[in-house]
Amino acid sequence: MFSALQSELAANGTVQFYVRARPGMPKTKATQVMDDESIKIDIAAAPEGGKANAALVKYLEKEFGGNVQIISGATARMKLVRVSS
Numbered sequence: 001m002f003s004a005l006q007s008e009l010a011a012n013g014t015v016q017f018y019v020r021a022r023p024g025m026p027k028t029k030a031t032q033v034m035d036d037e038s039i040k041i042d043i044a045a046a047p048e049g050g051k052a053n054a055a056l057v058k059y060l061e062k063e064f065g066g067n068v069q070i071i072s073g074a075t076a077r078m079k080l081v082r083v084s085s
Contacts, residue, residue: 014084023052
């Protein structure tokens with residue numbers, strides 16, 4: 001699901017994309033690419049005290065092997081994420 005984004009990261013050293021976060025789910029995993037090209041990600045953490053954001057960043061760092069930042073939407077379900085190598 002992340003292969004095109006991983007290729008862009010390898011070529012450019014950075015990539016940005018939107019994530020539709022679904023906190024409070026049983027397991028953290030990417031589930032779907034939406035029509036607007038955002039990626040729906042289930043997060044196995046509660047949306048309180050930054051726990052869901054921390055779990056999202058940890059998951060994406062594992063998937064991409066780079067530095068992950070939430071650029072906007074820290075308190076919203078739709079987040080703009082930047083990954084840098």
